[in-house]
Amino acid sequence: MKITFMVNQYARISGGNRALFEYANRLLEKDCEVRWFVMPPRVKWTRPLQKLRTFFDEPTIEPAGKVDWLANKIPIEILPRKSEKWIPPADIFIATAWQTAEFAKNLAPEKGRKFYFVQHHESLWGRYKNQAAQTYRLPFKKIVISTWLKEEMKTHYGQSADVLVTPVNREVFQGTTARNNDTPRVLMLHHDYDWKGFADGIAAFRQTQSEKPSAKLVVFGEKLKDPTPLFRDAGFEFEYHYRPTQSDLRDLYSSADIYLCPSWHEGLGMPPMEAMSCGSALVTTDTGGSWDYAIHNETALVSPPKDPESLGNNLKTLLHDEGLRKRLAENGKKKIEELDWDANCDRLLNIFKENS
Numbered sequence: 001m002k003i004t005f006m007v008n009q010y011a012r013i014s015g016g017n018r019a020l021f022e023y024a025n026r027l028l029e030k031d032c033e034v035r036w037f038v039m040p041p042r043v044k045w046t047r048p049l050q051k052l053r054t055f056f057d058e059p060t061i062e063p064a065g066k067v068d069w070l071a072n073k074i075p076i077e078i079l080p081r082k083s084e085k086w087i088p089p090a091d092i093f094i095a096t097a098w099q100t101a102e103f104a105k106n107l108a109p110e111k112g113r114k115f116y117f118v119q120h121h122e123s124l125w126g127r128y129k130n131q132a133a134q135t136y137r138l139p140f141k142k143i144v145i146s147t148w149l150k151e152e153m154k155t156h157y158g159q160s161a162d163v164l165v166t167p168v169n170r171e172v173f174q175g176t177t178a179r180n181n182d183t184p185r186v187l188m189l190h191h192d193y194d195w196k197g198f199a200d201g202i203a204a205f206r207q208t209q210s211e212k213p214s215a216k217l218v219v220f221g222e223k224l225k226d227p228t229p230l231f232r233d234a235g236f237e238f239e240y241h242y243r244p245t246q247s248d249l250r251d252l253y254s255s256a257d258i259y260l261c262p263s264w265h266e267g268l269g270m271p272p273m274e275a276m277s278c279g280s281a282l283v284t285t286d287t288g289g290s291w292d293y294a295i296h297n298e299t300a301l302v303s304p305p306k307d308p309e310s311l312g313n314n315l316k317t318l319l320h321d322e323g324l325r326k327r328l329a330e331n332g333k334k335k336i337e338e339l340d341w342d343a344n345c346d347r348l349l350n351i352f353k354e355n356s
Contacts, residue, residue: 001352002033002090004112006100010038010067010076015270016119019145019166020096025073026345035088038078039099059086071246087111092352095140098122098132105138113356116140118161120267120289121152125195133157141355143348146268148288162351165292166268167339168277172246175254175278177329183216184319187256187280189271190221190230190240197262197285200308202234204262207312209236212319220244220252253278257325258318263287264305276332281325283314299332 005024010017028034037059057080064073079086084107087093093112095101101116116138123132136142136153142161144150153159186208188201205217217238224230227240244252253259259275259282266287273293276282282300284290285307294300301318303310318325 001092001349002088002112003027003035003092003094003352004087004090005034005036005094006039006087006096006104007036008039008097008099010036015166015274016096016267018169018270019119020117021067021072022169022341023345023348025071026341027349028073030345030349032349033090034074035090036072036074036076037087038076039103040079040081057081084108084111091356095135098126098128098135101135101138101140102131104140105135113352114138114140115352115355116142118142118144118149118153118267121149121156121265124265125193141351143351144267146289146292148291149267152288164344164348165339166270166273167341167344168270168273168336169341170277170337173250173253173274173277175250177279177326177333179257179279181255181257183214184212184257185216185218185255186258186260186315186319187218187220187252187275188260188262190219190223190227192223195264197264197305199233200285200306200311201260201262203308204260204312204315206235207309208316208319211316215319218252218256220249249274250278253280256280258283258315260311260315261285261287261290262308262311266290268292273336276329277336279329279333281318281329282332283311283318285311293332293335295335298328299335300328 024034024036059077059079062076064075065071089110090112094115094117095104096117104114123129126132136157142153142159144161144163145166150161150163153161190198208215219238220241222243225242231237253275259272259280261272261284266289268289269287272282272284284294284300284302285305286302294302296302301314303314
């Protein structure tokens with residue numbers, strides 16, 4: 001089977017990108033012919049000649065193994081401009097974001113049966129909300145990564161979708177629930193999107209400092225190399241890791257007693273799931289996507305989104321109750337282990353076959 005993936009960008013570290021690479025790599029291992037294309041970068045042309053020359057350009061190719069935070073097994077082909085001339089004939093074409101779905105809507109049938117791998121409700125937060133919403137109504141076969149997204153597609157767009165909850169790669173993200181930290185470590189992702197809730201997470205952690213001053217905040221992210229502005233806004237310094245590799249991220253998860261997720265909404269939420277697989281207890285907001293793994297008082301402590309006080313109270317509860325922390329960590333790890341990559345890939349191939 002010939003399969004083409006189209007993504008909007010690939011260099012940014014994200015759970016969605018990690019999952020797409022994982023599917024592509026595993027489909028390759030199942031004897032599929034897989035190509036990976038990236039939408040052209042935004043360029044402001046200053047001379048007509050430069051713009052004209054792009055017509056004759058070829059895609060820029062990043063070789064397999066080039067991505068520093070994931071061992072991609074497929075070359076990455078970056079288009080010089082929006083044109084179907086470089087898209088090969090295929091059985092399946094997979095759009096993965098609204099920009100790629102908009103690009104794909106006019107592709108010739110020989111480019112492949114069109115599928116839309118929806119990993120977030122982008123019209124909730126993106127700059128181009130209306131354009132994103134319009135792509136959900138396109139006659140593509142929809143695949144979503146969470147129960148929440150299935151409900152969003154049905155409720156807002158009248159679209160049916162198959163659910164494939166993204167598993168964690170347990171060959172990479174695996175750890176134990178046993179922790180020997182005299183200083184409890186709370187791990188959190190930094191992102192500059194407001195809906196990622198970083199400011200809420202900082203406010204929640206700040207609530208714990210008077211009652212649990214030994215607790216240590218650890219932050220990782222890929223947006224800021226110098227964390228000084230984050231320290232200034234938070235009012236205190238914390239441990240910070242910039243663009244951790246897969247192995248570095250596994251070590252961070254494995255060192256954390258608690259993973260703190262303050263997002264307002266998530267399509268699924270791979271970092272919390274990866275942390276759970278590595279033995280961290282989860283304190284999270286109700287992100288929608290978390291319905292498939294964060295069950296309050298069973299696998300996590302869950303608070304309403306945009307409520308730093310409630311999030312902070314849950315964080316304080318786990319910092320003070322080691323028994324509860326251990327129980328949630330153990331249950332959470334088991335919940336993540338219910339998901340399996342091989343089973344998902346087999347089901348994905350069946351979906352392709354049934355709808356081609």
